[in-house]
Amino acid sequence: MxxxxxxxxxxxxxxxxxxxxxxxxxxxxxxxxxxxxxxGTHLAAPVVxxxxxxxxxxxxxxxxxxxxxxxxLAWILARSDHPLTAWGRALITVPLVLPPVxxxxxxxxxxxRRGVLGGWLETTFGITLPFTTAAVVMAExxxxxxxxxxxxxxxxxxxxxxxxxxxxxLGAGPVRTFRTVVVxxxxxxxxxxxxxxxxxxxxxxxxxxxxxxxxxxxTQTAPLGVYASLERDPQAxxxxxxxxxxxxxxxxxxxxxxxLR
Amino acid sequence: xxxxxxxxxxxxxxxxxxxxxxxxxxxxxxxxxxxxxxxxxxxxxxxxxTDVFEQVAADFEADHPGVTVEQSFSASSTIVQQVxxxxxxxxxxxxxxSSLDPLAPELRLxxxxxxxxxxxxxxxxxxNPAGIxxxxxxxxxxxxxxxxxxxxxxxxxxRTLFEHLGISPxxxxxxxxxxxxxxxxxxxxxxxxxxxxxxxxxxxxGVAGVEIPAADNVVSSYPVLAVSGSPLAQAFxxxxxxxxxxxxxxxxxxxxP
Numbered sequence: 001m002x003x004x005x006x007x008x009x010x011x012x013x014x015x016x017x018x019x020x021x022x023x024x025x026x027x028x029x030x031x032x033x034x035x036x037x038x039x040g041t042h043l044a045a046p047v048v049x050x051x052x053x054x055x056x057x058x059x060x061x062x063x064x065x066x067x068x069x070x071x072x073l074a075w076i077l078a079r080s081d082h083p084l085t086a087w088g089r090a091l092i093t094v095p096l097v098l099p100p101v102x103x104x105x106x107x108x109x110x111x112x113r114r115g116v117l118g119g120w121l122e123t124t125f126g127i128t129l130p131f132t133t134a135a136v137v138m139a140e141x142x143x144x145x146x147x148x149x150x151x152x153x154x155x156x157x158x159x160x161x162x163x164x165x166x167x168x169x170l171g172a173g174p175v176r177t178f179r180t181v182v183v184x185x186x187x188x189x190x191x192x193x194x195x196x197x198x199x200x201x202x203x204x205x206x207x208x209x210x211x212x213x214x215x216x217x218x219t220q221t222a223p224l225g226v227y228a229s230l231e232r233d234p235q236a237x238x239x240x241x242x243x244x245x246x247x248x249x250x251x252x253x254x255x256x257x258x259x260l261r
Numbered sequence: 262x263x264x265x266x267x268x269x270x271x272x273x274x275x276x277x278x279x280x281x282x283x284x285x286x287x288x289x290x291x292x293x294x295x296x297x298x299x300x301x302x303x304x305x306x307x308x309x310x311t312d313v314f315e316q317v318a319a320d321f322e323a324d325h326p327g328v329t330v331e332q333s334f335s336a337s338s339t340i341v342q343q344v345x346x347x348x349x350x351x352x353x354x355x356x357x358x359s360s361l362d363p364l365a366p367e368l369r370l371x372x373x374x375x376x377x378x379x380x381x382x383x384x385x386x387x388x389n390p391a392g393i394x395x396x397x398x399x400x401x402x403x404x405x406x407x408x409x410x411x412x413x414x415x416x417x418x419x420r421t422l423f424e425h426l427g428i429s430p431x432x433x434x435x436x437x438x439x440x441x442x443x444x445x446x447x448x449x450x451x452x453x454x455x456x457x458x459x460x461x462x463x464x465x466x467g468v469a470g471v472e473i474p475a476a477d478n479v480v481s482s483y484p485v486l487a488v489s490g491s492p493l494a495q496a497f498x499x500x501x502x503x504x505x506x507x508x509x510x511x512x513x514x515x516x517x518p
Binding site for chain 1: 336338339342405407410411412413432433434435436437445448449450451
């Protein structure tokens with residue numbers, strides 16, 4: 001190897017490794033600073049179990065809604081030739097880049113007691129959403145759905161149009177084609193999109209604390225639990241962070257070989 | 262890869278690295294660069310001090326040409342946590358003396374001085390939809406009450422208030438700091454919030470205050486202290502303790518210790 005090509009290779013390798021270290025070091029720091037001998041005690045802190053239970057519940061409900069609404073939406077985005085489709089796709093992806101706290105303010109302005117729809121909901125049905133578990137689910141849907149729709153749309157777009165055409169010639173209506181042909185063929189895409197959306201819902205913080213507030217067992221999800229306990233019981237915060245880190249690594253690790261390419 | 266391509270890539274990589282190092286170095290530089298031309302004083306203060314400390318800082322800057330006061334306002338417990346973890350700061354001003362307990366001993370460069378006190382008040386939206394008339398209404402059915410989370414001083418004070426009153430009201434949300442609590446009331450999402458008297462005064466027309474009888478109320482003392490050796494730190498504390506600083510605090514509804 002000539003000196004020149006070695007320098008050139010280093011010019012790429014050095015920043016690449018700095019990049020890796022920048023992301024991985026803080027994750028390792030969590031492991032280093034954890035109080036391992038007493039980790040069981042810290043994991044038994046009420047905030048850990050309570051907030052993880054709430055996160056499990058809200059992210060599950062979120063996924064049911066995301067599957068129900070997101071799958072047909074992805075299919076329409078993938079197959080529509082309408083010029084407005086591109087705008088629709090752009091709009092649905094806004095929460096991907098929007099600061100979550102802005103999403104929370106937007107949800108409050110819509111569904112709050114003085115919100116555009118929330119005021120009507122309260123006077124007509126007596127339903128108020130802020131400070132409820134339902135508000136947590138709404139915040140999670142808002143931030144997570146775009147991840148799912150974009151992944152699934154990509155998979156559906158790659159599907160040969162001839163499959164739906166053949167199904168149609170065999171007499172299947174659009175709904176039956178969608179259910180029996182399209183969805184089974186894009187299952188890997190659905191799995192990948194679901195995992196990404198679920199992980200995003202699990203990590204949601206800004207929109208939740210803004211729109212749903214923070215109440216143990218009702219609106220205090222795992223990330224809010226980390227934030228609240230950091231000041232009183234930092235080791236419980238670290239223990240809870242470790243659980244979330246483990247879950248994130250497992251989710252992405254499972255996707256790594258099969259679906260995320 | 263063509264030679265020019267490789268060169269461009271190398272140049273980009275070098276530039277990127279240079280940019281990264283400079284920006285990291287800039288981030289790592291201490292906020293107090295007393296030797297330089299413009300001097301900066303970093304003050305971390307409790308959220309309830311937001312408005313009044315902006316005025317105090319303006320007074321201080323007017324008297325010290327070339328000095329910039331940088332302030333950050335958050336929950337007192339967050340401030341102590343940040344300073345313990347190495348956040349650059351020269352002066353910290355906290356709500357509640359017990360907030361100081363977790364502060365690392367090596368950071369206590371000056372003795373903490375209590376510079377003012379504050380009491381609690383109920384904040385309600387201007388139109389008071391739930392008809393909150395006093396502390397007896399905190400346990401009314403169906404009202405949405407917000408308080409600070411128990412980890413921050415205003416949350417501890419609220420809990421002490423409930424103990425004084427002998428009640429355990431339903432709470433809709435435990436907010437991260439006093440201003441977040443106030444804003445839930447200001448937006449009309451909460452019917453009532455437990456905040457400091459001064460927060461109600463600072464909120465303006467969107468919020469009305471309901472007094473808490475002195476016998477039940479909780480008095481919070483506010484300590485200030487230097488956490489860096491900057492000579493400006495003591496000067497800023499002197500400004501807070503001065504007649505002008507105390508007047509600013511009194512105007513905002515704080516009470517001299």
